[in-house]
Amino acid sequence: MSADQFLQYLVSGLTQGSIYALIGLGFTIIYAVTRIINFAQGEFVMIGGMLSFTLACSTGIPLVPALLLSVFIAAAVGAIMYLLAIRTARKASVISLIIITIGVAIFIRGIAAVLWGVDFVRPPYFTGDESISFLGAYIHPQALWIIGTTLVVTILLHLFLTRTMVGKALKACAINPRASGLVGINTRAMALIAFAIAAALGGIGGVVMAPLTLTSYNVGVMLGLKGFVAASIGGFKSPVAAVIGGIMLGIIESLAVGLDWGPFTSAYKDVIALVVLLLILLIRSGRLAAEEAG
C-alpha cells in the first residue's frame, strides 16, 4: 500500500469514525446518568438521516432549517422514549430494561419501514460534490462536514458539561444519583435531558452522514453496535474517550478493509467492528462485571 492510499483510508476511517463517535457519545451520556444502555441509540441516527431526506427533498423547506428540524425531532423522539418507556418502568431489572430498549428500537425501525419504505435514500449534499485534493488523498466536502461537525459538537458538549449549571447537574447525577437528589437536583429531569441530548447527538450524526453514506430504515442496528464499541473503548466513562474510541474504530475498520489481505473484502467490514467489540468486552470483562455488580 502506498502512502497516498494509506492517507486515503485514514481519511475515510476518520469520517466513519466521527459518526461512531457521535453515537458513542450518546451511549456514554445516557449510561452515565441513568446506568441504562440504550439499545435504540442507533435508531436516532436513522431518524435524523431519513427525516432530513424527507424534509429537504419533498417539503420545500430550505436545507438548513430542514436539518435543524430533523435533529430537533430526533431529540423529541428520545425524550418521548424516556417518558413513555423508561420512566414508567423505573424499578425494572437490567434484563427488562434491555428488552424494553430493544423493543423501542424495533418499534421505531418498523414505523420507519412503514413510513419510508425499505429503499436507501440520499439527502442532498451540504456543499456540493467536488472532492478536495489534500496531500494526494481526496476528501469529499461532506466528509469535512462530518468531521467538522463531530469536532464542534464534542467541544460544545464538553463546555456544556463543565461550564453550565445543567451540565454540572448531569455530571453530579453520573457520579452519585442519590447524593445529587439530596442536594436538590431533579434526577428524573436529568435523565430526560440525557435521553434528549443522546438522541440529538444521534440525529446530528444521521443528518451529516446520510448524504455521503446513504441511509435506510435498517441502518440503526449496525450503527448502534458500532457506537457501543466506541463507548466501550472509552469505558462509558468520559465523553472524550468515547470520541477517541469511535475514531479509532473507524480507522481500524477502514485500514483492515483497505489492506486487502486474505479473504477480507469490504463485506467483512462489519465483522471486523464486531470482533473488535467482542475482544474489548472480553479483555475488560473482569472490570465490567465488577461495575455491573456494584
Next chain:
Amino acid sequence: MLAMVKGKWVYLVIAALLAFLILIPFDWFLGHYTTIMIFIGISTMVTVGLCLLMGYTGQVSLGQAAFYGLGAYFSAVLSKTYSVNPWLAMLIAAIATGAFAYVIGYPILRLRGNYLAMATLGLGIIMWILFGQLSQFTGGPDGMAGIPYLSIGGFIFDTSFKRYFLVWFFCLAVLFISQNIVRSRSGRALRAIHGSEAAAESVGINVARFKVKIFVLSAVYASLAGSLLVHHLRFVSPQPFDFLASVKFVVMAVIGGLASIWGAIFGAGTTRILSDELLLGFGEWDVVVYGAILIIVMIFMPEGLFVKLKELIGRWRLRYAERGSET
C-alpha cells in the same frame, strides 16, 4: 388449597391438549394450520432454550438465531453437498453447535447484563454475515435449495402432515427435558444463580459451569430446530437467522413468560400467528407490533403474558372452588 384444585384438573387438561395437538393436522379438523404449527413447534424449541437461559439463569442472549442458523447450515451443507445421512448430519450439527457454544460460552458468560446482551447481539450478526459471505459453502445470500427430506427406513417425511408429527415429537421432547431440568437440583441451582451469583457461589454452586451448561443446551435446542427447519423447507438462506430473528425469539420468550417452560408454546404460537396470519398483508407492521409487545409486556407484566393469564385463571378457579365448598 391451590394444589388440591390443580390435581383434579391437570391430567384432564393435559390429555385434552395432547388429543387436540394430535388432531390438528387432519384435514377434517385444522389441517389448514399444519404448516404454521410446524413453524410454531420449531420456534418453540429455540424459545425454550432462551427461557432456560434468560428466565431461569438470568443471562441475556440477543443472538440465539446464530445457533439456529448454525444447525440449519450444518444440516443443509452436510446432507446436500456431502450427501451425509440427514439424521447423522443433524447429530453432527447439534454436536458442533454445542461445541461452539461451549468454546465461546466460557469467555462470553463472564460478561453480565448489558455487556452480555451486546456481545451476543454482535455474535449473532457476525454469524449472519458469515452465512451470507461464505458462499462457496452456504450458497451465499441467495441460499441453497434441494436439501433432502428426513426419513426412517423407507418412511420419508415428504409431506407437511408427516413432518408435523416429527417436529412436535422433538418439540415435546425438548419441553419435557427442560421441565425436568427446571424441577431438578440443577434447576434450583440455576434459580439461585439468577437470584445472586455471589450467593450461589457461596453455597457451593459452580456458577460458571452451570451458566455454560445451559448456554450449550440452549444452543443445541436451537441447532436441532434449525436442522428440522431446513429439512422441512428443503431450502436454506441467511434471512431467517438475522438480527430480527433473534429479537423475535426474545418476543416469544417474553410473551410466554421468561421463566415459564410451557409458556414457550404460547409465546411462539402467538408471535407466529401474529406475523404469519394476522399481519401478513401489512408489511412491516408486524415489527412495530413486536416492539410494542416487548415494551408493554416488560413494563406492566415482566413475568410474561402467559404467566399473568395463568395467574388470573388460577385466582378465578380458586374463588370458584371456595364458593363451591361453602354451599
